[in-house]
Each structure stands twice: as structure tokens, then as C-alpha cells.
Amino acid sequence: MTEMPQDPIYVTDALIAEDIDAYLVKHQHKxxxxxxxxxxxxxxxxTLIGRLLYDTKMIFEDQxxxxxxxxxxxxxxxxxIDFALLVDGLAAEREQGITIDVAYRFFxxxxxxxxxxxxxxxxxxxxxxxxxxxxxxxxxxLIDARQGVLTQTRRHSYLVNLLGIRNVVLxxxxxxxxxxxxxxxxxxxxxxxxxxxxxxxxxxxxxPISGLKGENIASKSAAMPWYQGPxxxxxxxxxxxxxxxxxxxxxxxxxxxxxxxxLDFRGFAGQIGAGTISPGDAIRVLPSGKTxxxxxxxxxxxxxxxxxAGQSITLTFADEIDCSRGDVIVxxxxxxxxxxQFEATLVWMDEAAMLxxxxxxxxxxxxxxxxxxxxxxxxxxxxxxxxxxxxxxxLNAIGVVNISTxxxxxxxxxxxxxxxxxxxLIDRMSNATVAAGMIHFALRxxxxxxxxxxxxxxxxxxxxxxxxxxxxxFTGLSGSGKSTxxxxxxxKLHALxxxxxxxxxxNVRHGLNRDLGFTDADRVENIRRVGEVARLMTxxxxxxxTAFISPFRxxxxxxxxxxxxxxxxxxxxxxxxxxxxxxxxxxxxxxxxSGQLKNFTxxxxxxxxxxxxxxxxxxxxxxxxxxxxxIVAALLAR
Amino acid sequence: xxxxxxxxxxxxxxxLTHLQRLEAESIHIMREVVANAENPVMLYSVGKDSAxxxxxxxxxxxxxxxxxxxxxVDTTWKFKAMYALRDKAAKDAGMDLLVHHNPEAVEKGINxxxxxxxxxxxxKTEGLKQALSxxxxxxxxxxxxxxxxxxxxxxxxFSFRSANHRWDPKNQRPELWKLYNTRKAKGESIRVFPxxxxxxxxxxxxxxxxxxxxxxxxFSEKRPTxxxxxxxxxxxxxxxxxxxxxxxxxxxxxxxxxxxxxxTGAVESEARTLPEVIQEMLLTTTSERQGRAIDHDQSASMExxxxxxxx
Numbered sequence: 007m008t009e010m011p012q013d014p015i016y017v018t019d020a021l022i023a024e025d026i027d028a029y030l031v032k033h034q035h036k037x038x039x040x041x042x043x044x045x046x047x048x049x050x051x052x053t054l055i056g057r058l059l060y061d062t063k064m065i066f067e068d069q070x071x072x073x074x075x076x077x078x079x080x081x082x083x084x085x086x087i088d089f090a091l092l093v094d095g096l097a098a099e100r101e102q103g104i105t106i107d108v109a110y111r112f113f114x115x116x117x118x119x120x121x122x123x124x125x126x127x128x129x130x131x132x133x134x135x136x137x138x139x140x141x142x143x144x145x146x147x148l149i150d151a152r153q154g155v156l157t158q159t160r161r162h163s164y165l166v167n168l169l170g171i172r173n174v175v176l177x178x179x180x181x182x183x184x185x186x187x188x189x190x191x192x193x194x195x196x197x198x199x200x201x202x203x204x205x206x207x208x209x210x211x212x213x214p215i216s217g218l219k220g221e222n223i224a225s226k227s228a229a230m231p232w233y234q235g236p237x238x239x240x241x242x243x244x245x246x247x248x249x250x251x252x253x254x255x256x257x258x259x260x261x262x263x264x265x266x267x268x269l270d271f272r273g274f275a276g277q278i279g280a281g282t283i284s285p286g287d288a289i290r291v292l293p294s295g296k297t298x299x300x301x302x303x304x305x306x307x308x309x310x311x312x313x314x315a316g317q318s319i320t321l322t323f324a325d326e327i328d329c330s331r332g333d334v335i336v337x338x339x340x341x342x343x344x345x346x347q348f349e350a351t352l353v354w355m356d357e358a359a360m361l362x363x364x365x366x367x368x369x370x371x372x373x374x375x376x377x378x379x380x381x382x383x384x385x386x387x388x389x390x391x392x393x394x395x396x397x398x399x400x401l402n403a404i405g406v407v408n409i410s411t412x413x414x415x416x417x418x419x420x421x422x423x424x425x426x427x428x429x430x431l432i433d434r435m436s437n438a439t440v441a442a443g444m445i446h447f448a449l450r451x452x453x454x455x456x457x458x459x460x461x462x463x464x465x466x467x468x469x470x471x472x473x474x475x476x477x478x479x480f481t482g483l484s485g486s487g488k489s490t491x492x493x494x495x496x497x498k499l500h501a502l503x504x505x506x507x508x509x510x511x512x513n514v515r516h517g518l519n520r521d522l523g524f525t526d527a528d529r530v531e532n533i534r535r536v537g538e539v540a541r542l543m544t545x546x547x548x549x550x551x552t553a554f555i556s557p558f559r560x561x562x563x564x565x566x567x568x569x570x571x572x573x574x575x576x577x578x579x580x581x582x583x584x585x586x587x588x589x590x591x592x593x594x595x596x597x598x599x600s601g602q603l604k605n606f607t608x609x610x611x612x613x614x615x616x617x618x619x620x621x622x623x624x625x626x627x628x629x630x631x632x633x634x635x636x637i638v639a640a641l642l643a644r
Numbered sequence: 645x646x647x648x649x650x651x652x653x654x655x656x657x658x659x660l661t662h663l664q665r666l667e668a669e670s671i672h673i674m675r676e677v678v679a680n681a682e683n684p685v686m687l688y689s690v691g692k693d694s695a696x697x698x699x700x701x702x703x704x705x706x707x708x709x710x711x712x713x714x715x716x717v718d719t720t721w722k723f724k725a726m727y728a729l730r731d732k733a734a735k736d737a738g739m740d741l742l743v744h745h746n747p748e749a750v751e752k753g754i755n756x757x758x759x760x761x762x763x764x765x766x767x768k769t770e771g772l773k774q775a776l777s778x779x780x781x782x783x784x785x786x787x788x789x790x791x792x793x794x795x796x797x798x799x800x801x802f803s804f805r806s807a808n809h810r811w812d813p814k815n816q817r818p819e820l821w822k823l824y825n826t827r828k829a830k831g832e833s834i835r836v837f838p839x840x841x842x843x844x845x846x847x848x849x850x851x852x853x854x855x856x857x858x859x860x861x862x863f864s865e866k867r868p869t870x871x872x873x874x875x876x877x878x879x880x881x882x883x884x885x886x887x888x889x890x891x892x893x894x895x896x897x898x899x900x901x902x903x904x905x906x907x908t909g910a911v912e913s914e915a916r917t918l919p920e921v922i923q924e925m926l927l928t929t930t931s932e933r934q935g936r937a938i939d940h941d942q943s944a945s946m947e948x949x950x951x952x953x954x955x
Contacts, residue, residue, distance in 0.1 A: 022923055022926045022927060023923070023927065026919040026920065026922060026923040027919050029923075029926075030849065030852060030919060030922065033849065034661060034663065034849065034853060035661055036661060036662045036663075037659060037660075037661060037662055037665075038660075038661075038662035038665045038666070107798045107816075108798065108818075109797040109798045110790050110797055110798075110840075110841065111791075111797060112790070112791045112841075112843045114843070114845065118662070119662040119843075119846070121841055133818060134818075136818075136820070137818040137819060137820055140820040140821045141820075141821060141822075247659065249659050249660055249665065250659040253659065262672070262675040262676060262679055263675045263678060263679045265705065265707070265708055266708075267707055267708035267709075271707060273707075275675055275704075275705075276675075277668055277671070277672045277822070304706065304707065305703070305706065306702060306703040306706040307703075314659075314660070316659070316660045316664070316665060316668055317660065317664070317668050318667070318668040318669075318671035318672050318675070318703075318704070320706070331679055355818055367827070369823050369825065370823075372676075372679070424821060425821070425822075428820065428821045428823070429823065430820055430823045430825060432825050432827055437825070437827040437828060437829060438817065438825075439817045439818055439820075439825045442818070442820045
């Protein structure tokens with residue numbers, strides 16, 4: 007056994023006794039580092055944490071006394087102090103000899119306060135580790151020097167990397183059991199480097215330690231003079247924290263709560279996720295995109311000249327613009343993206359498996375929306391890193407999916423900003439948190455709408471009917487004769503044994519489009535719906551005839567674009583306004599002229615004639631029958 | 645207000661100190677509750693942790709007063725100095741103060757001298773459940789910290805309770821990043837611990853830094869005491885039943901933790917200022933809960949109490 011000289015830094019600071027005020031001033035400037043330890047009980051994780059608490063004087067005499075008692079009763083160190091017992095927890099778990107959760111431990115040195123997420127347990131390991139890692143600045147991955155890199159080392163490393171932890175310590179433990187061998191140490195480092203590269207881990211710091219003996223924990227190991235790097239505690243004191251990294255990022259703050267104590271004050275409270283802000287800065291509220299400037303940064307301790315990432319503050323604006331919980335405040339010239347379709351990694355945390363298409367609640371930032379998994383892509387085997395196609399995700403499974411939200415949300419890629427890229431999914435019935443998610447990027451809407459594959463496709467439908475499907479789109483003024491001609495055309499095609507269907511403007515408005523009026527917006531929607539229906543009918547192999555005024559070129563073009571090439575046949579029923587008005591079959595022109603009918607095409611709403619219709623029929627010179635014959639001839643010639 | 649660290653690129657950047665980070669986190673938690681809860685309340689026990697929690701609430705909602713009342717589940721056996729500060733603190737914060745006494749305990753005259761653990765069960769555990777049901781509170785802030793006791797190390801920030809206020813350690817939600825799932829079914833409630841990640845030293849440093857008013861009993865003074873079962877108890881009022889031949893002795897004492905005076909052990913001390921208290925705490929060799937009788941039965945007793953509904 008090596009002599010264990012206490013590093014003078016970690017014995018109780020002499021300042022405490024000599025000058026407590028000076029000590030307090032010094033300690034007001036500590037920073038805080040959160041880290042996670044990964045490894046199984048066999049790797050000596052609990053022993054390491056117990057050792058850190060012990061070496062930093064976080065264990066009191068009464069706790070030590072109860073530790074010694076417990077060590078004799080249930081310890082695994084043959085009566086010696088079992089540090090692992092220090093970090094044990096719930097009674098039920100203790101009886102079963104397993105731990106199933108995340109426990110948080112605290113210790114401090116002169117430079118830093120530390121919060122350790124300890125994630126023991128085997129069954130729920132992925133869920134617990136992901137939870138603990140989500141708030142960590144750094145990860146300590148433990149390896150038993152006798153065992154080297156194991157399957158579980160790979161799993162831990164994969165998860166640490168997945169959660170975006172950039173500071174990784176590879177603590178090669180139990181060096182005392184391999185004779186403090188330098189060769190063994192480098193052998194493991196080499197093996198791990200290879201693996202780290204595979205998963206895209208950029209850097210890691212290997213440290214040879216013995217948690218049990220306290221080697222290279224708080225003080226340099228005399229038994230391993232060949233190791234020149236920092237001790238574990240030294241490194242923990244110096245590693246950068248995430249808060250520092252987020253200061254350089256563009257400003258982001260999710261609004262938590264609108265503070266409105268009286269009519270004179272309206273403040274937007276939140277914790278700054280990234281960047282800095284000052285009064286006078288031009289800002290933008292997302293998703294609305296409205297802009298204004300920051301009037302003041304209000305806190306209990308007085309208004310601030312500048313606030314930085316990590317602070318919880320309240321902003322007031324120069325202008326009264328809409329802003330509520332869930333909105334994200336950004337600098338006007340550096341907004342983040344807003345989208346409603348994403349590719350993301352999901353870590354499933356619930357007994358009930360993920361169901362594509364089921365609506366879950368998605369909480370991101372301070373906003374909760376409804377979301378569905380639209381397309382499961384693949385599941386990752388965390389042990390082998392292999393991808394396999396999967397339509398679902400079971401408890402502790404990790405997969406990549408496309409996800410769709412019911413409204414657009416401001417976001418950033420998780421790798422850039424975990425605050426606006428990390429989310430949870432909540433089951434709407436049980437209210438359980440069922441998944442953790444990390445956004446990769448937004449999908450363009452068109453990329454994301456996909457088709458259910460069917461075996462009987464449009465060609466199969468058409469070939470059974472021995473015809474080429476088409477949409478024969480009649481357009482023209484009211485009273486031009488569209489319906490009359492279309493009706494005759496259909497009779498003729500029917501007589502020829504063709505499978506047809508006539509969609510008539512007036513008829514459709516009795517059912518499918520009964521909710522629509524005659525405003526421009528409603529006319530557009532009217533045509534969009536008819537176009538979609540017509541397309542489905544062509545998929546069924548039909549020849550579709552439509553008789554709608556369809557006054558706008560843009561919408562006729564929209565329908566044309568929906569159809570396969572050559573299947574959209576535009577028929578312009580060309581009748582001058584004065585002729586149509588004179589016919590006035592339904593008495594509508596008269597009503598429109600007298601002002602009883604608003605938005606009537608040709609009178610107070612425009613008609614945009616086709617520029618290059620497939621067929622034009624002039625109903626001044628031709629009878630309806632003649633026009634129909636001409637159209638049928640043209641169709642048969644296709 | 646900020647301190648400097650060096651990031652990987654060697655660029656010097658401002659970042660928050662550990663107390664600023666803890667403060668910002670606690671404020672974030674409180675605002676999440678207020679944005680989501682229907683009828684929240686803050687449990688206020690008048691101790692130093694409650695004092696810090698109340699101070700953080702004032703900060704979180706400034707310039708508005710905290711938009712919820714304070715609830716003191718009283719046992720009638722607290723120190724007199726605690727009642728005095730309680731009423732003053734609520735008034736200073738501009739908040740309503742609700743005080744609940746379990747009527748059954750009042751009727752039966754339950755006290756710590758004659759009734760042992762029944763005292764805590766009835767006044768505190770049952771009293772708390774009664775009060776939460778009576779006012780229909782759906783979320784209650786509590787000042788528990790994870791470093792206080794082993795079983796609390798695993799407690800969530802948002803801790804879910806069934807409709808009958810029970811805590812099921814196997815059925816709690818994972819807490820990722822700072823995304824708290826605040827959804828609950830009708831009748832269920834949530835206990836929220838905004839100062840979960842604070843340690844005893846953090847609390848003291850923050851009280852010092854922010855000048856937060858605390859009960860004078862935390863500072864040393866000559867007070868009348870007797871020693872019972874290894875605990876040094878203060879004779880705070882005439883209800884203290886002195887045994888034959890027992891005379892209170894004036895000693896320089898203070899308290900590291902405050903509760904019902906007949907159950908709270910004092911320590912002999914000369915620490916009369918906050919820095920001196922912190923100094924003593926840092927040089928001390930026993931943990932703060934040692935002065936509480938409740939933990940002494942068995943090492944997992946706190947956990948049992950928690951399952952039954954004690955905070």
C-alpha cells in the first residue's frame with residue numbers, strides 16, 4: 007500500500023480559521039461544474055465518488071461513524087471502509103442490492119462547486135444515464151484496468167457523445183490491481199482511441215487512477231510517476247463549463263412567464279439560454295417575427311446594463327408587441343429557425359413503446375405542442391452501434407425519426423444549442439415523460455410528406471379500364487355553357503365505354519365545399535380541393551370532367567401541376583361577357599348588376615382567361631352539341 | 645458580478661459564479677411552476693432554507709410580489725422567535741400567510757414530551773395533507789435539499805404525489821435538461837424543491853451575500869438549556885416540563901437547524917455573526933441533521949416518513 011500524502015490544497019483551508027471574511031470573498035467567485043460518472047458497480051464508480059467526497063472533506067464524523075458501522079455490516083471491503091456505501095440511497099434499493107435511479111452528490115474545492123450525477127443500475131441504464139448526462143458539463147467514463155474496454159464502455163461513451171458532452175475523462179481505475187502498469191494503461195488508451203474515433207468523439211483525457219487507494223484523485227500518485235497529466239480533481243477544477251461556451255452564441259431566451267403586476271408594467275421573464283443582451287438591442291420575437299428593442303433588463307437587484315447566458319431575468323420592450331410563454335426572443339439580425347418538421351434522435355423511456363402517428367405532447371424550451379412521429383427511420387444498437395430498420399422504439403431504445411409538430415416552433419440543432427434543440431415527449435393519457443429527443447435539423451415540408459405504398463397503383467386501375475386517365479378542366483364565365491357541354495361530353499364518352507365522372511361547380515358546393523364562400527381566398531381553396539379530388543379520381547383510372555368558373559390562372563396552374571404530364575386538359579369555353587350576361591340562365595348577372603350578389607366573376611371579380619388552353623370552344627359560333635363533338639374528338643386523338 | 649474562466653480556445657469569457665447559477669436555476673423552477681400550476685403555495689417553515697426560498701421567490705417575480713401564499717404547517721411547538729419572524733417575513737414580502745393546525749392534534753393536546761413520534765406524524769405529516777386538501781393546492785414548494793440526507797439525493801425537483809399524498813419512489817419522472825413535465829391528473833399534486841441543488845454552505849454563503857434576515861436563534865447567545873438524551877434543549881417557554889431537580893442552565897448556544905424546540909438540539913457556540921457561523925460550520929465535524937431527533941430511529945427513517953407524506 008502506498009503512502010497517501012494529503013494534498014495541501016484539500017485540507018481545510020487555513021483561511022477559514024484565520025480570516026473568515028477573506029475566505030468568504032474568495033469563495034464567492036467559485037464556478038460550478040456538473041458532471042456524470044459512467045460505469046457499473048464493478049468499475050468502482052461508487053467507490054470513486056465516495057473517495058471524492060472523502061478527499062474534499064465532505065464527510066462528517068457522524069457520517070463516517072455510520073459508514074464504518076455499515077462497512078462492517080454489509081461492506082464488500084472486508085471490514086475496511088466501503089466508500090460505495092456513502093453514495094447508496096433508497097431503502098428498497100438497498101435491500102434488493104440494486105439502484106435504479108439518478109442520485110446527485112455535492113462537493114466543493116477552493117475553485118469550484120461540483121454536482122455529480124451518479125447513475126447506477128443495470129436495467130434502466132440508458133434512461134438514467136441520458137437523464138444524468140443531459141445536465142452535465144463533463145463525463146467521467148470508468149474502466150476497470152483489468153477488463154479494458156468492454157461493451158458497456160462503448161455504450162456509455164456512445165450516450166455521452168449523443169448527449170453532446172464535449173469533455174470526457176477516461177478514468178482507468180483499479181490501477182493498483184494491475185501493478186500500476188504503464189503498458190496496461192497505454193494499451194487501454196489505444197484501444198479506446200480507436201473506438202472514440204468510430205463514434206465521432208473528438209477528444210478525451212485518460213487518467214490512471216485508483217479510487218480505493220486515492221491515486222491521482224486529489225493528489226498525484228507516487229506509484230505512477232510515469233503519468234505526467236493532471237489528477238482527476240485538478241482536471242475537474244479546470245475543465246470548461248457549458249455556460250461559458252454558450253456566451254459566444256447568438257442571443258436566445260425562451261419566455262417563461264409574462265409579468266404583468268399592473269397596467270404600467272409588462273415584462274417577459276426567462277432564463278437566457280445563449281448569448282448576451284443589453285438595453286437598446288433590437289430583438290425579434292419568434293415565431294411571430296415581430297421586432298422591437300429592449301427597453302430594460304429588470305431584476306430584484308436593479309436594472310442591468312447587460313445580461314449573459316445562464317441568468318434568469320425579465321425584459322421589457324420599447325413597443326407593445328405580442329409575446330407570450332413559449333415564444334423565443336432573439337436578436338433581430340440573428341434569429342433562429344422556425345419549423346414544424348424535424349429529424350431527431352429519440353431515447354425512449356417508457357414501458358409502452360413508441361407509436362408512429364400517435365399524438366404526444368412535445369416540450370421544448372418553454373413551449374408545449376402536439377407532435378407525432380411521422381417516420382421512424384432506424385434504431386441504433388447501443389452495444390454494436392449498428393442501425394436496424396424499426397417501426398417502433400421500446401423502453402431504453404434509441405432511434406432516429408422524423409417528427410412533426412402541430413405548429414411551427416423556434417428551434418436550433420441540439421449540437422449547437424441544447425436549450426432549443428433538446429425536448430421531451432409526454433404521453434397525453436398517462437402524463438408520463440416517455441422520451442428525450444434531440445433535434446438534428448428541420449425538414450422541408452415537401453420532403454416530409456410521404457406516401458403510403460399501395461400495391462394496386464394508378465396504372466393498374468387505368469389498365470383494367472383500358473383508358474388513359476385525364477382531367478378535362480372546363481373554365482369560363484358563368485353562363486358560358488361549361489356544365490351543359492361537359493354533360494354532353496360525358497354522355498358521349500360513356501356511350502364509348504369510358505369510365506368517367508363529372509365534378510360540377512354548383513354540386514360540389516352543396517357538399518365537399520359547402521363551408522366556402524366566394525371571396526378570393528375561398529375561391530382558391532375551392533379549386534384546390536376540387537383539384538385534389540380530381541387527382542385521386544385519375545389515380546383510380548377515371549376520366550374526370552370538371553365544370554368550374556375557376557377564374558384565376560394561378561389555381562388552374564396549381565391543379566395542372568398536381569397532375570401527371572399530359573393528363574390535364576384545359577378547355578376554355580370562350581363566351582364574351584355580354585353574351586353570357588344576355589343568356590343569364592340562372593338570373594345571376596341581374597342580381598350582380600343590382601348589387602344583390604357580391605364578388606361575381608366578370609362583374610366585380612376578375613376572370614383571367616387561359617393563355618394556352620389545350621382546347622378552345624367558341625359558343626357564339628358553335629352549338630353545345632357541336633362543341634362537345636369537337637372536344638370528344640380531341641380526347642380520343644390523345 | 646461575473647467571474648472569468650478560460651475556454652478551450654483560450655478566449656477569456658464571463659460566466660456565472662456557482663451561487664449565481666444556483667439562483668438562476670431556482671428562479672427558473674419557480675417560474676415554471678407559476679406558469680403551469682392552477683393553485684400553487686409555498687411551504688414556509690421559517691428556517692434558513694425557507695428564508696432563502698422566499699428570497700428567491702421575491703427575485704423570480706419582481707416587480708410583482710410572489711403570486712402565491714405562504715403556508716406554515718404549525719405544531720404550536722416552534723420557538724417563539726420563529727413565530728415572530730414568520731409574520732414579519734410574510735408581511736415584508738407582501739404575501740398572504742396561511743397557518744394550519746391539525747384540529748385533531750389540537751383537540752388531543754399532542755405534544756413532543758408525551759407523544760413521541762406521534763407528534764411529528766399528527767402535526768406535520770397529517771397537518772400538511774389536511775392543509776393541502778383544504779385549500780386545494782396543486783403544487784407546493786418545499787425547501788428540501790439533496791445534500792441533507794441520503795434518500796433525498798435521488799429526489800426529483802418535481803416530486804409527484806398521488807391523490808392521497810403518497811410518494812411512490814418507483815413512479816417518478818425523469819428530469820432532462822431543464823424541461824420539467826408539470827402535467828398531472830386530477831387530484832394529483834406536485835411537491836417542488838427549487839433549492840434541491842444547494843448545499844448547506846451555499847445557503848449560508850447566499851444568506852451572507854444577500855443580507856437575508858434569519859431567525860436570531862442561528863446566532864449564539866446565552867439561553868436557558870437542559871440536557872436530555874444527549875440533546876441540548878432550550879427551555880423556550882413555560883410548557884417545558886422540568887424533571888425533579890432539573891434546573892435550566894444558561895449556556896452560549898445556537899442552532900444549526902430549527903424545528904419544534906423540544907426536539908431540536910442546540911450546539912455550544914460563540915458564533916454571533918454570519919461569518920462566524922459559516923466559519924464554525926466549515927470547521928465542524930458533524931452533519932447538520934445530527935441535531936434532529938427524527939433521524940435517529942433508523943438510518944432509513946426519513947424515507948419512510950417521505951412515503952407517508954412528510955415533506
